[in-house]
Amino acid sequence: MPQHGNYLDDIDVEPLSVYVMHEKAERKFPMHSHHKGQLTFVEGGIAYCNFPDRSLVIPARHYIWIPSQMEHYMVIRHSRSTTTRNLYFYSQDDDSHPFYNKMGIYPVNDLLLNMITYSAKWKEHVLPGDAGFRFLASLKDILPDVSTAAIPIGLPTTRHERLLPVLQYLAAHFDQNLTLESVSSHFGISERTLSRLFTNILEMSFVQYLKMLRVVKGIEMMLQTNQNLSEIAYQTGYGSIAAFSKVFYQLTNKRPSVFLQGIH
Template sequence: MHPFLENVKRDPNSFFVYHTKIEERLPMHSHVKHQLSYVEGGVAFLNTRNKSYFFPARHFIWIPAGREHNVTSRTSVKIIRNIFFPKEAIPKDHELQYQGGIFPVTNLLMEMIYYTVNWRGDVSQKDTSKYEFLMAMKNIVLDVAENPLPIVLPTTKNEILQPILKYIHLHIDQDLYVDKIAHEFGQSARTLSRLFKKNIEISFLQYVKLTRIIKSMELLLQTDLSVTEIAYSCGYNSISAFSYAFHQLIHHSPNEFRKQNV
């Protein structure tokens, strides 16, 4: 086991603060504590065994205790700010005990995260002021958790679907039809549709739509491309179709999302 993971579990009743890039280098793993991670610079993904959560700037990931995961990035990440919460700090009936997700970082929460930049390691009840500060942060997190970012991309270990999903990601700027993709990979459209429903529990069209929106979110945050350019590069034939699909999922227009997160 990596020394970092040993240190996190050393005292199950303490908080643990660790600001580093280390999550990027870790394979699938879990913790005895809940984990809050905030990525400074870059765009990252939280990967579990069957889902991939996109989280942009000004959002944090919440990983419940015991959930296998790792964090990856497609861009250079400056630092990941990790705060681990003792399992008992979260009320037993709260969904954060078992439900992970991506949540917005309010100005207050961001200030609290940055207040801990020089902290490292365990924070127990004997560290009175620091412990009380992190308990206050916990209450802010519970409030913020009412508004998760509704973007989760299913993944699968199915050997037939894996190269198909990769193909979709690599050709997201093109027209993607189930019969065309099925033919490309030696399947019938009906069989491919069933594979999607059985293995990732959404339809082919839903998967393509989610992938287009996630790609557009990356481009909105990482480039200076116009919304029109992003729409076409993500496979939309019109700006209105893109804006409608984006608002349906994110509940903001592309311009609003960019303005709030950049």
């Protein structure tokens, strides 16, 4: 797929380099891919990474690893607090570990945070033999060791003509008491048909999708508002913080309170 924009054209010019770009500006690019593996760290605020089949939310103090050749585009919401740090790594050794060939979102520990921050010393291509290359190569080398638990906080997407309006409806009414019965009735289709649409197209049940949607919306509220967890639980359709916390833990393996501490 042809590349677009200024720095996107330049990333793959030097196949053996690490391309470094740190920015606060919001950029809008179409779906694209690189020959290099991409690490995008969200220092503050919130960002989204969209793929042909799903959309992922990247919270503050987390990074996403996007393997080479994987189509995607990033969306950064308007926020003074949102800064992304982007490192594009040579891919000729990616088969040395399964990590490099699998997309994932990971929390950043203090060691990795310091290394990513330190990489701001360089800009654009850093080639073998250049000052900083060995440091950046070491950063890539430690990723499989420090990134063992990917956080599955993303929503599948579709352009299916029958299911897309349903997903749009859920996104607009996620705080309400939604059930398979009520939603199927709203769209004038049977519960069995709606259930099959979710299972066959999104490969998850209606209930699983709704849980994921509410957790994603909860994370957005944690990052973009000053609401406490009780308020967020209520506004994501749960009657108590305990119910919200239970679902949040099921999907992220963290309690919301612990997750909130990690992003501030």
